[in-house]
Amino acid sequence: MATFVLRTAMETPEERMGSSKRTASPLSMNPEPARKLAHVVAQDPGARPPHSVRSNIGSGLQPGAGHAVASSSESSNEAANAAQCEDNRWPIPAVARTGSSWKFLFILTPPYSGSTALAKVLKSSSKSMLLNERGEGQWLVPGMCEPDRWDHEKTISWDSVEAVWSARVQLVESLVGSVQVVIEKSPPNIVRANQLVHQFPNSTLVTFNRNPYANCASSLYRNHEPQGKTEVQRIQWLRHLAQEWATRSTWVRRWNDEFETISLTYEQFCEDPSASVKRIVQGLPELSDVDVTRPIRVKDYPLQGIQNQNERQISFLTAQERSAIGEELELHSALLAYFGYDNCCD
Numbered sequence: 001m002a003t004f005v006l007r008t009a010m011e012t013p014e015e016r017m018g019s020s021k022r023t024a025s026p027l028s029m030n031p032e033p034a035r036k037l038a039h040v041v042a043q044d045p046g047a048r049p050p051h052s053v054r055s056n057i058g059s060g061l062q063p064g065a066g067h068a069v070a071s072s073s074e075s076s077n078e079a080a081n082a083a084q085c086e087d088n089r090w091p092i093p094a095v096a097r098t099g100s101s102w103k104f105l106f107i108l109t110p111p112y113s114g115s116t117a118l119a120k121v122l123k124s125s126s127k128s129m130l131l132n133e134r135g136e137g138q139w140l141v142p143g144m145c146e147p148d149r150w151d152h153e154k155t156i157s158w159d160s161v162e163a164v165w166s167a168r169v170q171l172v173e174s175l176v177g178s179v180q181v182v183i184e185k186s187p188p189n190i191v192r193a194n195q196l197v198h199q200f201p202n203s204t205l206v207t208f209n210r211n212p213y214a215n216c217a218s219s220l221y222r223n224h225e226p227q228g229k230t231e232v233q234r235i236q237w238l239r240h241l242a243q244e245w246a247t248r249s250t251w252v253r254r255w256n257d258e259f260e261t262i263s264l265t266y267e268q269f270c271e272d273p274s275a276s277v278k279r280i281v282q283g284l285p286e287l288s289d290v291d292v293t294r295p296i297r298v299k300d301y302p303l304q305g306i307q308n309q310n311e312r313q314i315s316f317l318t319a320q321e322r323s324a325i326g327e328e329l330e331l332h333s334a335l336l337a338y339f340g341y342d343n344c345c346d
Contacts, residue, residue: 088142089142089143089146089157090141090142090143090157090159090160091141091142091160091163091164092159092160092163092164093163093164093167094163095163095166095167095170096170097166097170098162098163098166099162099165099166099199099200099202100200100201100202101166101169102169102179102180102181102182102202103180103181103182103202103203103204103284103286104181104182104183104184104196104200104202104203104204105122105128105181105182105183105184105203105204105206105280105284105287106184106185106189106193106196106200106203106204106205106206107119107135107183107184107185107206107207107208108189108190108193108205108206108207108208108251108252108255108261109185109187109190109207109208109209109252110187110190110209110210110215110244110245110248110249110252111187111219112210112215112218112219112222112223113208113209113210113215113266114208114210114266114269114270114309115135115185115187115208115266116134116135116185116298116299117269117296117298117306118185118206118208118264118269118276119135119183119185120135120296120297120298121273121277121290121291121292121294121296121306122181122183122277122280122287122290123135123183124289124290124291124292124294124296125181125286125287125288125289125290126289127178127179127180127181127286127287127289128179128180128181128182128183128286128287128290129169129172129176129179129181129182129183130183130184131165131168131169131182131183131184132168134185135183135184135185136184136185136186136187137161137164137165137168137184137186138186138188138189139186140164140165140168141160141161141164141165143156143157143160144156144161144186149188150188150191151191152191152192154192156192156195158195158198158199161199162199162200165182165184169182180286181284181286181287187248190248190251190252190255191251193205193251193255193259194255194258197259204262204280204283204284205255205259205260205261205262206261206262206263206264206280207252207255207256207261207262207263207264208252208264208265208266208269209249209252209265209266209339210265210266210267210310211266211267211310211314211341212242212245212246212249212325212329212336212341213310213314213317213322213325213344214266214309214310214313214314215241215245216238216241216242216245216317216325217313217314217316217317218309218313219241219244220234220237220238220241220316221313221316222299224237231318231320231321234321235320235321235324238317238321238324238325239324239325239327239328241325242324242325242328242329243328246328246329246331246332246335249332249335249339250335253335253338253339262279262280262283264276264279265339265340266308266310267308267310267340269306270306270307270308271308273292273306274292277290277292292306293305326343326344329343330343
């Protein structure tokens with residue numbers, strides 16, 4: 001296994017500049033059934049039941065006794081509220097079947113790497129589904145999509161995750177019929193793939209990565225409002241994003257070394273979608289009817305076939321911004337070579 005260094009709590013550019021503002025890291029079915037599922041919404045992870053405190057005024061208790069009774073009541077209420085909050089974070093709905101009833105295809109990928117296009121192409125199979133429109137099951141479980149979701153030491157209630165995901169699959173089956181393969185691509189799962197495999201042993205892992213310059217450009221424009229930033233601020237963010245790409249790509253490499261994964265890149269997929277899908281189908285023959293020619297809709301792009309967006313997105317970067325990314329990546333030449341990338345923006 002490769003030796004690697006992981007940064008799980010990197011300082012953001014705003015923090016370096018002394019700002020109190022912090023930006024969190026960014027991570028279905030056919031259209032008509034998807035609309036039917038619109039009412040299934042994850043509960044607010046920040047929700048907390050109202051806390052009532054009993055007053056002991058006029059109770060006739062001895063001095064100090066009322067305080068003791070109130071404290072006991074408060075402790076009881078606090079414990080009940082804490083338990084309720086935990087239930088809200090990690091719900092466990094009743095399900096007829098568990099996750100072992102289906103095959104799971106986990107796409108382990110940094111965000112903004114083009115995995116949505118891959119997932120939607122694979123969803124064209126009559127035997128597959130996405131857990132939601134984005135293909136990210138993290139958003140169905142409040143505790144899983146909290147701000148610390150990228151922390152590899154975060155405690156995950158896998159019983160809750162399995163129950164919620166299973167409930168969603170059963171709901172889909174009640175609308176569109178049998179499902180054999182569930183596609184899941186929550187980016188933060190790259191820091192806990194070993195736990196995924198343990199909880200869902202009947203699973204296939206696909207790792208997916210993208211040219212770091214295109215990845216950084218996409219992340220900057222999608223998530224960090226570059227139009228409102230000076231070039232100095234943009235460069236600081238791009239340095240940060242390049243570091244994140246290296247950290248997350250190190251996780252991807254780890255799982256390639258540790259498990260039998262199907263390793264793909266965005267560039268390979270765009271150049272020859274059929275070849276990429278064929279490699280996946282070899283491990284999951286249930287997806288043999290995937291249609292790589294079917295137009296798909298990704299984010300705000302128009303309905304279209306698979307297109308490599310790297311050149312267009314990198315063109316948004318100035319020469320100074322590209323140079324800043326390159327300087328950060330100089331420390332990771334071996335990692336770049338591993339994924340077939342040079343330290344340039346081509």
